[in-house]
Structure formats: structure tokens, C-alpha cells
Amino acid sequence: MAEEIKKLKVTIDNITIDVPQGTTILQAARMIGGEVVPPAMCYYTKLQGSGGKCRTCLVEVSKGSEADPRPMPKLVASCRTGVMDGMEVKNITSPKVLDARNGVVEFLLLNHPLDCPVCDQAGECHLQDLGYEHGKEATRYEFKRRTFEKHDLGPYIQLHMTRCILCYRCVYTADQVSNKRVHGILSRGDHAEIATYIEKSLDNDFIGNVIDVCPVGALTDKTFRFKNRVWFTKPVNAHRACKCCSGKVTLWQRGEEVLRVTARKDQWGEVEEWICNECRFEKKKTSDWVIEGPTHVSRHSVISQGHYEKLSKPAETFSKVHDERKPKLLMDIHSVSEVNDPSIDLSVIKGPATGKVFEQTKKHS
Amino acid sequence: MARKLLLEKAHVEGIRQFDVYRREGGYAAVEKALKMEPVAIVEEVKKSGLRGRGGAGFATGLKWSFLAKPEGVPRYLVCNADESEPGTFKDRYLMEFIPHLLIEGLIVSSFALGSNRTYIYIRGEYAWIVGILEQAIAEAKQNGFLGKNILGTEFDLEIYVQRGAGAYICGEETALIESLEGKRGNPRIKPPFPAIKGLWDCPTVVNNVETLAAVVPIMNLGAEEYAKIGVGRSTGTKLISACGNINKPGVYEIDMTISVEEFIYSDEYCGGIANGKRLKACIPGGSSVPILPANLLLKTAKGETRYMNYESLSEGGFASGSMMGSGGFIVLDEDQCIVRHTLTLARFYRHESCGQCSPCREGTGWMEKILHKIESGKGVSSDIDLLWDIQSKIEGNTICPLGDAAAWPVAAAIRHFRDEFEWHVNHPSLCLTQNYGLAHYADELSVVA
Amino acid sequence: MVKFSEHTMKEVEAIIARYPQGKQKSALIPLLHLAQEEFGGWLSAEAMDHVASILSIESIEVYEVATFYSMFNLQPVGKHVLEVCQTGPCMLRGSDDIIAYIKSKLGIGVGETTADGMFTLKTVECLGACGYAPMMQMGMHYKEHLTPERVDQIIADCYNHK
Ligand SMILES: Cc1cc2nc3c(=O)[nH]c(=O)nc-3n(C[C@H](O)[C@H](O)[C@H](O)COP(=O)(O)O)c2cc1C
Ligand code: SF4
Ligand code: SF4
Ligand code: FES
Ligand code: FES
Numbered sequence: 001m002a003e004e005i006k007k008l009k010v011t012i013d014n015i016t017i018d019v020p021q022g023t024t025i026l027q028a029a030r031m032i033g034g035e036v037v038p039p040a041m042c043y044y045t046k047l048q049g050s051g052g053k054c055r056t057c058l059v060e061v062s063k064g065s066e067a068d069p070r071p072m073p074k075l076v077a078s079c080r081t082g083v084m085d086g087m088e089v090k091n092i093t094s095p096k097v098l099d100a101r102n103g104v105v106e107f108l109l110l111n112h113p114l115d116c117p118v119c120d121q122a123g124e125c126h127l128q129d130l131g132y133e134h135g136k137e138a139t140r141y142e143f144k145r146r147t148f149e150k151h152d153l154g155p156y157i158q159l160h161m162t163r164c165i166l167c168y169r170c171v172y173t174a175d176q177v178s179n180k181r182v183h184g185i186l187s188r189g190d191h192a193e194i195a196t197y198i199e200k201s202l203d204n205d206f207i208g209n210v211i212d213v214c215p216v217g218a219l220t221d222k223t224f225r226f227k228n229r230v231w232f233t234k235p236v237n238a239h240r241a242c243k244c245c246s247g248k249v250t251l252w253q254r255g256e257e258v259l260r261v262t263a264r265k266d267q268w269g270e271v272e273e274w275i276c277n278e279c280r281f282e283k284k285k286t287s288d289w290v291i292e293g294p295t296h297v298s299r300h301s302v303i304s305q306g307h308y309e310k311l312s313k314p315a316e317t318f319s320k321v322h323d324e325r326k327p328k329l330l331m332d333i334h335s336v337s338e339v340n341d342p343s344i345d346l347s348v349i350k351g352p353a354t355g356k357v358f359e360q361t362k363k364h365s
Numbered sequence: 366m367a368r369k370l371l372l373e374k375a376h377v378e379g380i381r382q383f384d385v386y387r388r389e390g391g392y393a394a395v396e397k398a399l400k401m402e403p404v405a406i407v408e409e410v411k412k413s414g415l416r417g418r419g420g421a422g423f424a425t426g427l428k429w430s431f432l433a434k435p436e437g438v439p440r441y442l443v444c445n446a447d448e449s450e451p452g453t454f455k456d457r458y459l460m461e462f463i464p465h466l467l468i469e470g471l472i473v474s475s476f477a478l479g480s481n482r483t484y485i486y487i488r489g490e491y492a493w494i495v496g497i498l499e500q501a502i503a504e505a506k507q508n509g510f511l512g513k514n515i516l517g518t519e520f521d522l523e524i525y526v527q528r529g530a531g532a533y534i535c536g537e538e539t540a541l542i543e544s545l546e547g548k549r550g551n552p553r554i555k556p557p558f559p560a561i562k563g564l565w566d567c568p569t570v571v572n573n574v575e576t577l578a579a580v581v582p583i584m585n586l587g588a589e590e591y592a593k594i595g596v597g598r599s600t601g602t603k604l605i606s607a608c609g610n611i612n613k614p615g616v617y618e619i620d621m622t623i624s625v626e627e628f629i630y631s632d633e634y635c636g637g638i639a640n641g642k643r644l645k646a647c648i649p650g651g652s653s654v655p656i657l658p659a660n661l662l663l664k665t666a667k668g669e670t671r672y673m674n675y676e677s678l679s680e681g682g683f684a685s686g687s688m689m690g691s692g693g694f695i696v697l698d699e700d701q702c703i704v705r706h707t708l709t710l711a712r713f714y715r716h717e718s719c720g721q722c723s724p725c726r727e728g729t730g731w732m733e734k735i736l737h738k739i740e741s742g743k744g745v746s747s748d749i750d751l752l753w754d755i756q757s758k759i760e761g762n763t764i765c766p767l768g769d770a771a772a773w774p775v776a777a778a779i780r781h782f783r784d785e786f787e788w789h790v791n792h793p794s795l796c797l798t799q800n801y802g803l804a805h806y807a808d809e810l811s812v813v814a
Numbered sequence: 815m816v817k818f819s820e821h822t823m824k825e826v827e828a829i830i831a832r833y834p835q836g837k838q839k840s841a842l843i844p845l846l847h848l849a850q851e852e853f854g855g856w857l858s859a860e861a862m863d864h865v866a867s868i869l870s871i872e873s874i875e876v877y878e879v880a881t882f883y884s885m886f887n888l889q890p891v892g893k894h895v896l897e898v899c900q901t902g903p904c905m906l907r908g909s910d911d912i913i914a915y916i917k918s919k920l921g922i923g924v925g926e927t928t929a930d931g932m933f934t935l936k937t938v939e940c941l942g943a944c945g946y947a948p949m950m951q952m953g954m955h956y957k958e959h960l961t962p963e964r965v966d967q968i969i970a971d972c973y974n975h976k
Contacts, residue, residue: 052554053721055762074761080554103758107727140751143734166720184874185720186881188532188549190730192720197877198859439834451901451940482834489847489885490941492954525832530843530883533939547842547869549882565837606945608903614945652902652940693944695903709902713939719882 008085009066012036012059013093025078025089026057030268036091039101039130041108041215042167043079045270050172051079054165055104056130060097063088075100098134105134111146111190113162120158120224121217126269127165148193153183154201156208156222156281161193164218170194170210177274178206194218205244208280212263212271223281224260233259235295240288244276250295251286258284264295368594370582370602371575372618375462381497383504386465394584395510398473399518406477410580412588414600419445419536419573420651420691422675431560432478433568441569442480443545444471444577446487447529447536451652451713452693455604456574458616460487460494464501470577471524472510473584478570481521485574486541489530498526533717537765538571539563540719551721552765575604575692595621599674603692605634609647610698612636621674625649626663628673629696642698645803646782649678650690652710653770655777656703657687683777699803703785704796707778708736714771725768728759732775739786742793749786753779816853816860818868826868838869842879845869846886855895856887884938892927892934894972897951898960900937903944912948913937915962919969932972 007018010028013036019028027045029037038059043051051057057079061072066086075097078089091097109131116122148161166185171194174181182200185192196202202210211219233252240247252260261280263271283289379385386392398406411426432440444467448456460467467485475483487495502524505511513521527545529535535544539553542564563569579601583591592600599621608614611629613636619628628634629644638644644659664671666685671677675689697706715729735752738744756772763769779786789796818826826845833840845868849861862876880886887895898913913924916935920928927934943949946958957968 052764053723055722055724055764058762077554077764100758100762104723104762107723107758110727110731141731143731165723166726168721181872182874184878185549186877187720188882189715189718189720190726192726197874197881448942449940452903452944454942454944454946457942488942489843489883490951490956523832527832527840528844528847530847531885531938532883544843545840546837547839547871547879548875549878565834608944608947609906614947616945648902695906695944697906701906706902706905709900709905713901716884716939 008083008087010083010085010087010089012089013091019083023083025059025061025076025081025083025087026051028083029078029089029091038078038091039126039133040079040268041126041130041165042169044169044172044213045268047169047172047176047213050167050169052077054108054167056101056108058097058100058104060090060094061087062090062094102134102136105130106136106140108165109135109139110141111162112165113145115163119160119163119217120220121163121214124269125217126215127163146190151195152199152201153196154203156277157202157211158220158222159194160218160220161195163216164194165216166192166194167215169213169215170219173210173213174202174207177209178204180204203277205276206274208277209263209271209274211280212265215269221260221262221280223284237264237292237295238289239292240279240283240290242276242279245279246273246275247279248273249275249279249289251289251291253286256286258286258289368602368620369618370586370591370594371459371466371578371604372463372616374466375459380463381465381501383465383501383508386463387508390585391465392469392505392508392510394469394581395472395476396516397584398476399516399520403477403479406473406584409588410477410583413583413591414588414595414598415576415579415583415591416598416600416675417573418575418579418603418692420450420653422689425572425576428560428572429478429570431558432570433561434479435568439481439567440479441564441567442471442475442478442483443538443541443564443569443571444483444485444574445536445538445541445571446485446491446574447533447541448491448574448691449488449533449536449717450691450693451710452608452648452695453606453651453691454608455606455616455692457491457494458606459574459578459604460491460498464494464497465505466578466581467498467574468501468505468511468524470580472505472515472522473580474570474572474577475522475524476520480570481523483522483524484545484564485524485526486535486545487526487528488535489528492528495526495528502526532719533713534719534765534767537767540765541571542569549719551719552767554764596672596674597676599676599689603673603689605673605692605694607635607694607696609694609696610639610642610701611696612639619673621672623673624663625671625673625678628694629663635694635696638696638698640698642700643803644696645699645701646697646703648687648693648695648697648774649673650688651693652695652713653766653773654688654690655683655686655773656697656707656781657685657777658781661685661781662687683773684780687777700800702740702800703778703782704736704740704789707774708733708740710774711736711771714767718767718771719765722764722768724759725763725771728755728768729771731755732771736775739789740796742789742797744786744790744793746787746790749779749783749790816849816858816864818848818852818864822848822852830869839871839875842869842871842876843883846876846880850886854890855893856890890927893932894952895934895936897936897938897941899939899941899943899947899949899951901940901944903940904947904949907947909948912950912960912962912965916965919965933969 006021012029015032017032038057040057041054058075059078060075063069065084153159183196186195211221233254235250235252238251250262250264251258263275266272374380374389407429415425416422446456471483532550534540535550537552540550544550559569594601602618602620604618606616617634630637646656646658647662648656665680678687678689680686711733715733718725718729720726732755735748756775759768760772785801788801829841829844830838845865850857853861857880863873866873866876900909920933922928922935924935924937943956948960949958
């Protein structure tokens with residue numbers, strides 16, 4: 001019999017589990033599942049070197065290990081801290097962690113445009129989820145939000161830099177998944193941005209995957225037809241015989257139309273298998289695909305409500321999605337934007353839900 | 366007159382030249398060290414009690430003993446000459462005036478650590494010093510102290526100078542390594558520490574210029590003699606770069622037994638406050654460490670004399686003490702505005718944040734904006750509490766200590782000078798034309814003559 | 815086409831030789847310094863692409879680095895760049911007044927270049943000369959203990975030696 005791999009005992013929020021050597025605290029928490037899993041905005045299992053940057057996954061190590069039981073002096077990034085045997089970790093049972101996390105969420109949202117109503121990512125945005133769970137009632141930031149010069153990344157990928165949280169995932173993806181990287185992080189500090197420096201298209205074979213790894217709506221699919229609110233579309237698993245990739249995808253349909261193609265994601269919102277640009281951007285007919293059946297969507301996402309015609313009270317929807325936990329209102333969006341006026345039924349809007357459309361709808365109603 | 370170990374010969378005419386330096390006893394430490402076992406040198410450095418002079422004050426010998434030594438993998442020594450902490454200009458002085466001392470220290474240290482390629486990473490703005498160092502290196506090589514088979518010991522060593530290009534963060538050791546690899550100066554997430562995986566993923570030690578130069582007197586005097594200088598865990602001498610509102614700004618080598626008061630007022634050092642003014646406050650160890658009002662600077666909260674050493678400067682913790690830090694001693698006279706000074710530091714940290722992690726990237730800019738608002742007479746009382754809350758959310762939650770370094774000055778300014786912040790808020794127009802000055806602090810600062 | 819001179823190429827080779835085989839990317843910052851010097855005081859995209867091709871790395875790797883470090887100019891600058899330090903210790907010794915003086919003397923704002931292309935004014939953060947404040951950097955050298963008179967002198971010298 002092969003020798004047993006050494007198991008380490010770790011306790012997270014009073015739940016104990018044995019994990020193999022080399023497991024991080026975040027991975028251990030994911031093995032336990034549920035509430036004890038810290039949110040992770042930058043870490044990505046399949047991307048080497050990712051993690052450590054956003055600081056949303058900070059946890060308290062109240063006991064270092066059996067051998068050295070001293071607590072760690074600072075909160076640590078659970079995505080980049082390895083489990084030690086006998087380690088005790090506090091996530092949601094630590095007021096210090098919750099306080100720090102609220103701070104981190106506030107920092108991440110500080111310069112965020114809060115343009116969720118017009119953002120393609122709305123409904124599948126991890127920052128939106130995080131904001132609902134940890135956000136403050138109102139922003140304490142009274143200064144002008146940061147803006148950037150617009151950059152065009154070519155025919156496939158749309159960049160909205162103001163939404164970027166600089167998780168670096170798209171950079172690692174371009175390095176590790178596609179065969180050439182033409183975009184990167186330019187400048188430093190609060191001016192740092194995703195860009196190509198001189199106008200260049202992101203168009204090599206696997207580059208479309210940057211859209212799927214982006215936790216927010218900074219990188220979106222330009223070929224997403226009609227820019228539909230994602231919760232009006234129905235995700236189904238499908239595949240095709242592809243020379244470049246596995247051809248296993250999720251199709252986002254409305255009726256018989258394929259509005260968008262993405263990679264399949266696991267319960268943590270991470271891509272299961274990378275897909276090529278052809279599958280993602282060029283195959284927009286149902287006949288291109290063999291449909292397997294409906295995609296299971298994680299409870300974390302508003303899309304898990306499935307597709308529905310009438311969206312009357314979004315607040316209720318969110319509390320349902322969040323297992324009846326009361327969502328906190330991040331900020332009253334109506335106070336900063338005329339978009340998403342609650343008196344307008346979103347489902348009556350056809351095509352992209354832009355500010356203009358809202359204005360017109362308001363006039364009509 | 367305090368004993369000088371580093372700068373004693375710094376002003377001997379022509380000391381930049383190898384011949385003069387050698388005549389003055391230079392390179393004796395190399396001759397001695399190369400006859401020793403490398404581990405014995407590490408032991409000597411341990412025994413000397415030398416602590417890192419770059420800011421953190423970590424025991425150098427101990428740090429060296431952590432260096433991994435896997436078979437067949439090169440090890441590297443990197444000298445941190447990035448010196449960008451506001452208030453700090455001591456390494457520049459040492460390199461400019463007595464470059465061979467650093468080269469000598471590097472040879473001994475490289476031998477002790479087993480580095481055959483040692484890099485000096487110098488901040489890009491010190492462009493002219495690169496030439497001075499390269500000249501010293503070339504001379505040492507001509508004279509057989511560098512290159513192949515040094516002094517017939519089969520020890521090979523090359524020293525290269527690498528210029529940075531304007532980034533304070535590259536003083537942080539892992540950012541420095543990234544920069545040396547030709548990348549953006551983003552600090553690495555630790556562990557692994559450089560001692561295990563550093564430059565090009567090889568075991569690496571990063572030390573400050575002054576730390577490595579101090580290895581020379583340790584070799585020459587012997588660890589025991591060296592450890593007798595100074596006091597307690599503050600052994601040897603320390604370079605202090607003094608600036609701000611004093612009569613004699615400059616770099617001083619001190620024996621760490623003198624009091625802060627002596628350092629500020631004696632003619633041997635700062636020569637008192639400039640223009641006959643009174644002392645208001647001081648940041649004793651580079652911009653990152655807490656500012657102290659005059660009363661807490663000269664005496665500890667317990668009323669004891671404060672001395673210029675690691676322990677005494679940090680006596681009282683952050684509540685009433687500060688830190689030795691990098692030895693950048695910034696003095697503020699009675700006319701200076703704490704809010705404005707803190708604002709310039711906040712701007713500095715915002716400008717220098719690498720932008721990798723969200724609390725530092727977003728928080729530093731936010732603090733700067735609020736300070737700017739208060740300084741321009743537009744602040745409200747709750748801004749002060751907000752500022753306090755922001756710094757507390759940055760501190761301890763970032764990848765590297767730059768986040769802490771940005772938070773501490775703001776925290777200390779509010780802790781000790783809250784009245785002055787309040788005064789700004791309550792006197793929106795007055796604060797544009799007048800300074801809060803010292804008068805308001807008269808009682809509290811009565812210890813100051 | 816921007817291209818290093820033969821003489822500079824020798825220097826480039828010597829720099830690359832400082833690093834172990836295959837680690838030539840380490841030469842990036844030194845090469846960008848050379849490029850900035852040789853190609854008119856700033857780094858154009860072509861200059862950066864040239865450096866990328868010498869080091870066999872992607873252009874974006876060069877852009878990422880060039881935009882990170884404050885010493886690299888990504889826009890053309892004047893013949894002399896006056897970089898005045900404005901951090902705390904210099905502020906305590908009157909750097910604000912020096913900046914104001916230079917602005918009015920040259921009739922330009924921070925970040926601007928004089929019409930004759932002689933001077934660009936920049937503010938910078940602590941340059942490690944706090945004890946000799948107020949100060950500024952000009953090219954490879956520091957100008958310390960600045961006073962309005964000294965600024966006048968420095969500017970006059972620039973015109974005399976042009
Ligand atoms: C933001 C930041 C900037 C730093 N800058 C410097 C520096 O300019 N020079 C330096 O020697 N150490 C600097 N350090 C400390 C280094 O990370 C490292 O601790 C030091 O070089 C170790 O050398 P020592 O043990 O000899 O002090 C800095 C640290 C941080 C976090
Ligand atoms: S664009 Fe998206 S994936 Fe790329 S760094 Fe920004 S948030 Fe991350
Ligand atoms: S603390 Fe600041 S400087 Fe350090 S890694 Fe984070 S963003 Fe960069
Ligand atoms: S997920 Fe761990 S720091 Fe971002
Ligand atoms: S503050 Fe200006 S050189 Fe240090």
C-alpha cells in the first residue's frame with residue numbers, strides 16, 4: 001500500500017478537519033464549506049502566484065500549530081498561508097477579522113463607480129456579493145472617484161478600468177493560459193491600471209479567459225449580444241468538438257438565441273476548463289452546440305434565482321439568494337444614479353440597459 | 366568625543382582612493398576574515414549584537430544564520446542602498462565619502478555567506494555615487510581583493526552596482542529583489558522569505574549599507590570589543606542623519622549612550638534649534654516612525670531621560686514612545702504645522718505605494734485627501750475620527766510594512782497633536798494664515814527650556 | 815528607427831554579463847536608463863520596444879516597469895528637468911517657497927515645460943538630501959541649500975552653457 005500522505009489537523013471557526021500537507025487555510029475552509037469560507041477576490045486556484053493582494057480573505061490564526069501554539073501577531077491572507085498541524089483559525093468568529101474585512105470591502109469600493117445597474121457583470125459580480133454582505137450603509141468617501149483614460153482592447157474584450165480591483169488574475173491568465181501577453185499593470189499605487197500602453201488588441205487564442213477570471217465587470221465580453229442583464233438569460237451546459245480546447249462551455253441563452261458563451265465554473269466561481277476564443281466568441285448559434293442540460297449556479301450569485309420575467313423587489317431576491325441572511329444596503333444607488341429606478345420594471349427593457357434607456361422609459365411611464 | 370568606527374577616516378584626504386584607504390588600515394578586515402571559517406564570521410557577527418541599520422533592527426547574525434544552503438544552488442548577498450525613507454541620508458554619506466568601507470564590508474560578508482556575486486542596489490537618484498562605488502570596486506579588484514581567487518583563498522567574488530529608478534518601495538527587501546530581477550517593485554508575499562527563496566529564487570540575504578559596513582569594525586575589533594560600545598542590545602555605533610529645523614543638519618556617528626537632549630542641543634551634533642526657536646516635535650527614526658512632542662521626546666512618560674538607542678527610543682510603545690528606525694532624525698520647531706507636515710508624509714506614502722494591496726492602495730490616497738481638506742480649512746471634526754479609523758484599517762492588514770509605515774505617522778500625529786487638528790477644524794480661515802504654534806502647548810511642553 | 819549606438823551596445827553587453835545566464839531581464843532598468851539618456855531624455859514606445867527586443871522579453875514587460883518607476887519620463891521633457899523635493903523635511907526648510915519661486919520665475923506650473931524647451935518643472939518626493947534642504951535634482955546631480963538667489967544662478971548657468 002502506498003504510504004499515507006501526512007494529514008494535518010486544522011480547526012476553523014471551531015470546526016476541525018484533516019487536510020493534506022501543503023493545503024492553505026482557504027482551501028481547508030473550502031473543504032469544510034459554508035459560512036467559514038473566507039471571500040477571495042484575487043486568489044484563483046488555477047493561477048500560479050495569484051492571491052495575497054485583495055486582503056478580503058484575511059483570517060486570525062489564534063494558534064500557530066501544535067509545535068508552536070503562539071498566535072500569529074497579524075491577520076493573515078488565508079489564500080497564501082499554509083496550514084500547520086494543530087492550527088486554529090478564526091474567520092467569522094473573530095470580530096477583528098470582520099472589522100478588517102469591512103475595512104477592506106470599503107477600500108475596494110472606495111473608487112468603484114457603483115455603476116452596477118449598467119454593468120454587464122451585475123448578478124455575477126463577486127464585489128457586488130461582497131458589498132451586500134460587508135458593505136456599509138453609505139460611503140464615507142466624499143472625494144471625486146478616480147477615472148482613467150479609455151483604452152480599446154480590440155473586438156472581443158471590453159475594459160471598464162474604473163471597476164477593476166487590480167486582482168492581477170487577468171495578467172496571470174494571459175501569462176499562464178494564453179500564449180502571449182500584451183496587457184498588464186501599468187503605473188503604480190492608486191494610478192495603477194490594466195492597459196496595453198499603446199493601443200493593441202487582445203486577440204490570441206485563449207485570451208478570452210480573462211473575462212471569466214475577472215471578479216468584477218472590468219473585463220467583459222464585447223460579443224455578448226444585446227448586453228442582457230445576466231439574470232434574464234438561462235445558462236445551459238453544452239459542448240462541441242473543438243480542436244483547441246475541451247469545447248465544454250456554458251451557454252447563456254434567451255429563447256433559442258445564444259447570447260454569450262463562457263467557461264464552466266465551479267462552486268467557487270472558478271473556471272473548470274479554459275476555453276478558446278473560437279468557442280467563446282464565434283459560436284453563437286444553438287446549432288453549433290450539443291446541449292447537455294441546465295447549469296447549476298452557485299448560491300452566491302443572484303443568477304441562482306434562475307430566469308424570471310418580473311423583478312419587483314430586488315431586496316427579497318437577495319435575501320433569498322443569501323440563505324435568508326439580511327443583506328445590507330451598500331449604498332442607496334438611487335441617490336447617485338437615475339438608473340435602476342425601482343419604479344421601472346427591468347424586464348420590460350429590451351437590449352442593453354443603459355442610462356439613456358432608463359431615462360426614456362421613465363419618460364414613457 | 367564619542368568613538369567613531371565608521372566615519373573616523375571619512376574625511377582623511379583622498380580616502381576614496383584605494384591606496385589612501387589601505388594606508389589607513391583598510392582591508393585588514395578582509396585579510397583577517399578570509400583566514401577564518403565562514404561560520405565563525407557569522408558567529409562573530411552574532412556575538413557583536415549588531416542589529417540591522419535599515420529600519421527594522423533585526424539581529425544581523427541571526428538573519429545570516431537563517432540563510433539556506435542547499436547543495437549546488439548559488440547564494441546571494443544584496444546590499445540595500447535604496448535609502449528613500451524621508452529624513453534618511455546616512456548611507457549616501459557613507460558611500461560618498463568612504464566607499465571602500467562598504468566594499469570591504471561586502472567582501473567579508475559575502476565570504477561569510479558564500480555569495481560569489483553580490484549586488485549593491487542603489488536608489489536611481491544617487492546617480493553620481495554609482496561612479497564612486499564602481500571606481501572603488503575596480504580598485505579593489507586591481508589590488509586582488511575582488512575577482513577570482515581572492516588573496517589566494519580560492520574565494521571568487523564580483524560586486525555589481527545596480528541603479529533603481531525612483532521607487533521608495535524598492536527599499537523593502539522583496540520589492541528590491543523583484544526590481545533587481547527587472548520587474549515592477551511589488552513586494553512579494555511572504556513566506557517564503559528571501560533567506561530560502563530570494564533573488565532568482567535562490568537563498569538571499571539583504572542588508573543595509575551601514576549594517577554591512579559595520580562588519581568591518583566588528584572584524585577589526587573583535588565582536589567582544591564591539592559589543593562593549595553602546596548599551597544593552599544597542600551595540601556599536603549608529604549613523605544618524607539629522608534634518609529639519611536645527612542649526613547643524615548632517616550625518617553624525619553616535620555611540621548609543623547619549624541622550625536625545627544632548628544630541629539635539631550639543632554643538633557636537635545638531636547644535637540646537639535653528640533661529641533660536643523652541644523645539645516642538647521630532648520624528649526620531651525616519652518618516653515612518655511615530656512623531657513625538659518635545660516633552661515625550663526628551664523624557665519618557667515615566668519621566669526618565671530618553672537616550673538615542675533602540676530600547677530607549679521605543680520606551681512606552683506607540684502610546685508614548687517611538688522607534689530608532691532608519692536613524693532619520695527630523696526636528697520640527699515651534700513654527701511648524703503638524704497637520705501640514707503629516708500631509709506631506711501622507712502624500713509621500715500615497716505616491717510610493719506599489720498599489721498591490723487594497724488597504725494601502727486606496728487608504729493612503731484617502732488619508733492624504735482628508736489631511737489636505739483639514740489643512741486647507743475645510744475639515745470637520747468627524748474627519749479626524751475618520752482619519753483615525755482609516756489608518757487603523759490599513760495597519761497590519763497589508764502585504765508589506767509600507768501600509769504600517771503610512772498609518773503610523775498619521776496615528777501618532779493625531780494621538781499627540783489632536784488639539785492642533787481640532788484647531789484647524791474650528792478655525793477654518795485662521796488656519797490658512799497662522800500656525801497653531803507652540804503657545805497652546807505651553808503647559809505640556811514646559812520641560813523644554 | 816531608434817537603436818542604441820555601437821558604443822552603447824558595448825555597455826549593454828557588459829551590463830547583461832553581470833547576471834547569470836538567462837537572467838538578462840535583470841538588465842531592464844539599467845537599459846531603460848541608457849535609453850532615456852540616449853534618446854532625448856524620455857522613453858518612447860519605440861525605445862522601449864527596442865529594449866524589449868534586446869532582452870528577448872515582451873514589450874508589455876517593459877511598459878509595466880517603465881511606468882512603475884518615477885525617474886522614467888514617458889513624455890518628452892525640457893532640456894533641463896528641475897525636480898524639486900517637497901516632502902516633510904524639505905517642506906520644513908521652505909521647499910514650498912522654492913517651488914513657488916521657480917514657478918513664477920519660469921512662468922510654468924508643475925509638470926510643464928517652458929516655451930523655449932529649456933526647463934521642465936517637477937515636484938518629487940524625498941531624494942535623500944533632507945539635511946541639505948531645500949533641494950532639487952537636475953540630471954545626474956543634486957542642487958542643495960536652495961535659495962532664490964541660487965535658483966537664479968542655476969538657471970542663468972543653464973542658459974550660459976547651452
Ligand atoms: C517600505 C520599506 C522601505 C524600506 N526602505 C529601506 C531602505 O531604503 N534601505 C534599507 O536598508 N532598508 C529599507 N527597508 C528595510 C528592508 O526591508 C530590510 O529590512 C533591510 O534592508 C534589511 O537590512 P538590515 O537588516 O541590515 O537593516 C525598507 C522596508 C520597507 C517596508
Ligand atoms: S481587469 Fe479584472 S481580472 Fe484584471 S486585474 Fe482588474 S479586476 Fe482583476
Ligand atoms: S502595503 Fe502598499 S506598498 Fe506594500 S504591497 Fe501593499 S500596496 Fe504595495
Ligand atoms: S483572496 Fe486572499 S488576499 Fe485576495
Ligand atoms: S525630504 Fe527632501 S530630500 Fe528628503
